[in-house]
Amino acid sequence: MDSQEEHLPSHESINQLDKMEIYLQVFHHFLPQAMDFPNLAVPYTLFLRSLREKLHPVGVRDIQAVNLPSGLTFHVDVGDRLGCDFYYGHYQEYFDAQLFLGLLDANSIVLDVGANFGYYAVSSATKLTSRGCVHAFEPNPDAYQLLQQNVEVNHLQQLVSCHDLCVGAEDGETDFYIxxxxxxxxxxxxxxxxLREKITIPVRSLDSILPELGLSQIDAIKIDVEGYEFAVLNGAIETIQRSPNLVIMMEVSAKNLNEHRREALMSSLVNLYNQNLRGWIVDSNPRVLKSIPTPEAALTLGSATSANLFLMVSGSEREHQLSKIYHNLQTKEDSNQLKEPDIFYLKSM
Structure with missing residues (x-):
């Protein structure tokens, strides 16, 4: 790897680095509590990031391993904000992830669009038997490398197929900003x-690529593509219509939605709601599973600036399942059986 992109501490600095990591673990432990206080959340987060960037500079590629109590291992880049959060145990959407995973059964056909280092793809695969499968799509070369590595280190190659291409509204090529x-x-x-560079890469619609993979319908899809969720949905119209048991989990982030993308997402959501799909989010402060009755409401995001929107057929067994799983998870968390995001892992040293 490029020596300018690798963060390689000298032997003499190891003890000092260990001490700094311990301090950072302690500060990360209190991050979820700080997020509950509006006046404290932003300054505490900025303080924590400034502190850890002294040890893990942003953009300096530094691959570290995280071993979960479940037995899974993930390699992450701690020079990336998400990877560094995960390394120190703060996975902000851990509760939402458990909700998504709880909706899977042993035979589920799962798509992970915008897979990054593969937390959803790998975790989903652990729920499956040989009759189920996961297809993970990640166009960023660095993230794709980690995705493949994490599938392999967890011996899940038979269940997870990795695709280094972009998913959009139609087949062709697209600019991609790394x-x-x-x-x-x-x-x-x-x-x-x-921004590091802009490249041109292939883009495929799900309606086009899934038949090539031998799939006519799917059971669950997670979409996180930085504001272009509407494009993925627009390229999956036929797939969605053929998938009556489908659960869609997609990020809706105000930070990623300019006027054009907001209007495009609204149009996509109107189409889904017209097919009798309805949305749910896990709202925060206090945490509650909240029904989203209209497409317009889906873009208000409750009390958050971003949320994962769960979509499924209104009144279906899936909705009842979602509610049941949510309440089970909440009960476990209230009784401290569901580990908080900041302590759910064991980091390899």
Whole structure:
């Protein structure tokens, strides 16, 4: 790897680095509590990031391993904000992820669009038997490398297929903006991380590629593509219509939606709601599973600036299942059986 992109501490600095990591673990432990206080959340987050960037500079590729109590291992880039959060145990959407995973059964056909280092893809595969499968799509070269590595290190190659291409509304090519932090790369420059380069890559619609993979319908799809979720939905109209048991989990982030993308997403959501799909989000402060009755309401995001929107057929067994799983997870968390995001892992040293 490029020596300018690797963060390799000297032998003499190891003890000092260990001490700093311990301090950072302690500060990350209190991050979820700080997020509950509006006046404290932003300054505490900024303080924590400034502190850890002294040890893990943003954009300096530094691959570390995280071992979960479940036995899964993930390699992440701690020079990336999402990877560094995960390394120190703060996975902001851990509760939402458990909700998504709880909706899977042993035979589920799962798509992970915008897979990054593969947390959803790998975790989903652990729920499946040989009759189920996961297809993970990640166009960022650095993130795709980690995705493949994490599938392989967990011996899930028979269940997870990785695809290094972009998913959009139609087949062709698209500009792709690679940023210092791969989590913010996408089909447009989100300005949320320093731009490294713009490349041209293949883009495929799900309606086009899934028949080539031998799939006519799917059971679950997670979409996180930095504001272009509407494009993925527009390219999956036929697939969605053929998938009556489908659960869609998609990020809706105000930070990624300019006027054009907001209007495009609204149009996509109107189409889904016209097919009798309805949305749910896990709202925060306090946490509650909230029904989203209209497409317009889906873009208000409750009390958050971003949320994962769950979509499924209104009145279906899926909705009842979602409610049941949510209440089970909430009960476990209230009784401290569901580990909080900041302590759900064991980091390899």
């Amino acid at each position: 940023t210092q932090e791969s989590a913010f790369s996408g089909m447009d420059d989100t300005k949320r991380s320093v």
